[in-house]
Amino acid sequence: MKTQLQQLIEQALQGLRQTGQLPATTLPSITLERTRDRAHGDFASTIALALAKLARRQPRELAQTIVAALPAVDWIDRVEIAGPGFINFFLAPPAYQQVVRDILRQGDAYGRNPLGAGNRVQVEFVSANPTGPLHVGHGRGAAFGATVANLLEALGFQVHREYYVNDAGRQMNILAASVWLRYLELCGETVAFPANGYKGGYVREIAAVLHGEHGAAYAVPAADLTAGLPPDEPQGGDKEIYIDALIERSRTLLGENRYRYVFELGLNTILDDIREDLREFGVIYDEWYSERSLSERGAVNKAIARLHEAGQIYEKDGALWFRSSAFGDEKDRVVQRENGQTTYFASDIAYHLEKFERGFDRVIDVWGADHHGYLPRVKAALQAMGVDPAKLDVLLVQFAILYRQGIRVPMSTRAGEFVTLRELRQEVGNDPARFFYVMRKSEQHLDFDLDLAKSQSRDNPVYYIQYAHARVCSVMGKLREKGWTWDEARGDANLSRLVEAQEEALLVALSRYPEVLEAAALQYEPHQLAQYLRELANAFHTYYNEHRVLVEDGVLRDARLNLSLAVRQIIRNGLSLLGVSAPEVM
RNA sequence: GCGCCCGUAGCUCAGUUGGAUAGAGCGUUGGCCUCCGAAGCCAAAGGUCGUGAGUUCGAGUCUCGCCGGGCGCGCCA
Structure with a gap:
C-alpha cells in the first residue's frame, strides 16, 4: 500500500x-x-x-x-x-478492503517480501562460553538474535544462524580442572577448591558422571596435586596465577590423553545442555562453529600473516601486536603473547575473516553490551585485511534484570549465583519469556517482571495478544454451534459493509503490518513488531466489545468473519516471527 | 580521566530514519457481562520530553556544553 x-x-x-x-x-x-x-x-x-x-x-x-x-x-x-x-x-475504502483479501489469500506468507533478494546474511548470537548453563542474560541474546534472524528471513534474506563455540582457551581449562577437582572429592581426596574455579553444582554432576563411569581411574593423591604450587587467593596469593599453575599440574599428573578426556567430557556435557536448552526455547542454529577448529586448520596464523602482509603487525616485548590504532581503535592490541600463544582476539580476527570468505554479504553479531569496547578492534582488523567494516553490524544487547514481587533478584556470575535460562523458562513459560525479552529496545536495560510474565491477565501483553487470536477461533467454533457456515467468497464480495469506526480502525491496523515488519527487520528492532501486535489486538478487542461478529444478516456476518480471520492471520504471522505460539484455546 | 549507551506521565516504556495538538501499558479513580470468552472494553486524571544554548519553515528526534545513571578501557575470554 x-x-x-x-x-x-x-x-x-x-x-x-x-x-x-x-x-x-x-x-x-x-x-x-x-x-x-x-x-x-x-x-x-x-x-x-x-x-x-x-x-x-x-x-x-x-x-x-x-x-x-x-x-x-x-x-x-x-x-x-x-x-x-x-x-x-x-x-478510498476499496484500498483497505483489498488488504483483507490479500491476507486471506496469502495466509502465512502475508507480509513477507522479496526485498532481501536472496542476499546472504549471517547472524551470530548467544555464543556463550560452554563453561556452564545459559543464564537469563544469554536468554535475551537468544530471543533477540533468533527474532532478528526470523525477520530478515521474512524479508527475503538468506539467513544463516550460527553459534560460535569458545571451545579453546583458558576458561575451558579452568572448567576441566574444576571438574577434575570435584571428581577427586568423590574419590575421597581432600583438596581446597580454587578461588577462581567454577563452583556451580553442574560441575559436581559432571564429576559424578566421570566417577560413575571410570571409578578411581583418574585419581591421584591430593598431596601430589598441590605440592609446590603458589598460594591461592585465600592464602594471600593471586587466584589467576594459582589456577594456571593448577591446570599445568593437572595436565602433568593426568597425562595428555586423560586430561583431554576430562576436558572433552566437561565441554560436551555443557554444550549438549546448551543446545537442548536453546532448542526447547525455539532457537535453532544452522551451525555450531568451533573456535578450536580455527587454529587446528591454521586459520589464526593465516589471519595474522594477512595482517603482517598489510604491514600492520609489529613485535614489542616479545609479543606480536596489531596496529589497530591506525584504524580508529584506542590502542594497539596483542595477537600473539610472549609465550607464543595466540590471543582470543586473534581467533576472533580469523573467525570474522572466514565469515566473509564464506561469502556472506552481511554479517551480524549479537553481543552483550559489556563487550561494546571490543567493536573498534574487530572493525579495525577487518579494514586492515581489506574487508569493508560496514558489512559487519554489531547489535548490543543489555542485560535483563529480574524482578520478583517488585524486588530485584540478585545475580552475580561469581559463586554461581545466577538464574539460568532454563529456570526462567520453567517458571514463566517459553512464550512470555520470548516476548518479554524482545518487547523493549535491545540496547535498553530490560526490567523483567516475573510475576507479570506469569500472570494470566490483561496486564500480561503476551496473553493479551494470544487472547485476541483465541477469541477469533472461539467465534468460529460458535459459528458451527449455531449451524451456520462461513462463506468466504460472499464475505469477500461484501467487504464494503465494514463501515463501523472500529472496523475502519482495524483495517488501517491490518494494512500497517507489512510496513511494520519491514521496518522492524531493517532496523533490527523486534520490539516494533511486539508493540504493533499489541495495538492490533487492542483494536480487535475494542471492536469485539462494541459489535457482534455473528449477526443474523449472513452477508454482513461473512464480511465480519473475513475481517476477523484476517486479524487472526496477522497475529499468528507476527507471533510466529517472535517465536511465540498462537493458541486456539486458552 | 577517555570512549560508548541512556535520561519522555507516579512506575515500565513507544515515539514511524527532522513534521502537524508528545502516545501506550501498569498503577489511581469511575463506568460496562439477560448479548459471539470480562484473560475483555470505555472514560477521567497525570508532561518545563534531565538542563542551557545552537542549526531551520519546523527539534523529544540533529550539533555542542553541563547535570545524573549504566557499561567499557588486560599479553582474560
Whole structure:
C-alpha cells in the first residue's frame, strides 16, 4: 500500500522533471509516512517541503504542482495540501478492503517480501562460553538474535544462524580442572577448591558422571596435586596465577590423553545442555562453529600473516601486536603473547575473516553490551585485511534484570549465583519469556517482571495478544454451534459493509503490518513488531466489545468473519516471527 | 580521566530514519457481562520530553556544553 503510493509520487516527479518544472538533478528519497491524526488523511508526504529549496519555489505552491501531476487512480479518495506544504492522501475504502483479501489469500506468507533478494546474511548470537548453563542474560541474546534472524528471513534474506563455540582457551581449562577437582572429592581426596574455579553444582554432576563411569581411574593423591604450587587467593596469593599453575599440574599428573578426556567430557556435557536448552526455547542454529577448529586448520596464523602482509603487525616485548590504532581503535592490541600463544582476539580476527570468505554479504553479531569496547578492534582488523567494516553490524544487547514481587533478584556470575535460562523458562513459560525479552529496545536495560510474565491477565501483553487470536477461533467454533457456515467468497464480495469506526480502525491496523515488519527487520528492532501486535489486538478487542461478529444478516456476518480471520492471520504471522505460539484455546 | 549507551506521565516504556495538538501499558479513580470468552472494553486524571544554548519553515528526534545513571578501557575470554 505504502510502496504503491510511493511509486505514484515518483511518477509525478518524473513527469515534472521531463517538463522542466523540477531540476533534473538527483532528488531526495520520497518521504511518506502514516499520519498521526485521521484528519490529515492516511498518508502524508513532506516531499514538497524537502524539494522547495532545491526547486527554488514556495513549498505550498510546489505541492500544488506535484498533486496536479499525480496519475489518477481509483483507490485514492482525495489529496489535500495542508500546513506549510504537507501533501495528505486520503485512501478510498476499496484500498483497505483489498488488504483483507490479500491476507486471506496469502495466509502465512502475508507480509513477507522479496526485498532481501536472496542476499546472504549471517547472524551470530548467544555464543556463550560452554563453561556452564545459559543464564537469563544469554536468554535475551537468544530471543533477540533468533527474532532478528526470523525477520530478515521474512524479508527475503538468506539467513544463516550460527553459534560460535569458545571451545579453546583458558576458561575451558579452568572448567576441566574444576571438574577434575570435584571428581577427586568423590574419590575421597581432600583438596581446597580454587578461588577462581567454577563452583556451580553442574560441575559436581559432571564429576559424578566421570566417577560413575571410570571409578578411581583418574585419581591421584591430593598431596601430589598441590605440592609446590603458589598460594591461592585465600592464602594471600593471586587466584589467576594459582589456577594456571593448577591446570599445568593437572595436565602433568593426568597425562595428555586423560586430561583431554576430562576436558572433552566437561565441554560436551555443557554444550549438549546448551543446545537442548536453546532448542526447547525455539532457537535453532544452522551451525555450531568451533573456535578450536580455527587454529587446528591454521586459520589464526593465516589471519595474522594477512595482517603482517598489510604491514600492520609489529613485535614489542616479545609479543606480536596489531596496529589497530591506525584504524580508529584506542590502542594497539596483542595477537600473539610472549609465550607464543595466540590471543582470543586473534581467533576472533580469523573467525570474522572466514565469515566473509564464506561469502556472506552481511554479517551480524549479537553481543552483550559489556563487550561494546571490543567493536573498534574487530572493525579495525577487518579494514586492515581489506574487508569493508560496514558489512559487519554489531547489535548490543543489555542485560535483563529480574524482578520478583517488585524486588530485584540478585545475580552475580561469581559463586554461581545466577538464574539460568532454563529456570526462567520453567517458571514463566517459553512464550512470555520470548516476548518479554524482545518487547523493549535491545540496547535498553530490560526490567523483567516475573510475576507479570506469569500472570494470566490483561496486564500480561503476551496473553493479551494470544487472547485476541483465541477469541477469533472461539467465534468460529460458535459459528458451527449455531449451524451456520462461513462463506468466504460472499464475505469477500461484501467487504464494503465494514463501515463501523472500529472496523475502519482495524483495517488501517491490518494494512500497517507489512510496513511494520519491514521496518522492524531493517532496523533490527523486534520490539516494533511486539508493540504493533499489541495495538492490533487492542483494536480487535475494542471492536469485539462494541459489535457482534455473528449477526443474523449472513452477508454482513461473512464480511465480519473475513475481517476477523484476517486479524487472526496477522497475529499468528507476527507471533510466529517472535517465536511465540498462537493458541486456539486458552 | 577517555570512549560508548541512556535520561519522555507516579512506575515500565513507544515515539514511524527532522513534521502537524508528545502516545501506550501498569498503577489511581469511575463506568460496562439477560448479548459471539470480562484473560475483555470505555472514560477521567497525570508532561518545563534531565538542563542551557545552537542549526531551520519546523527539534523529544540533529550539533555542542553541563547535570545524573549504566557499561567499557588486560599479553582474560
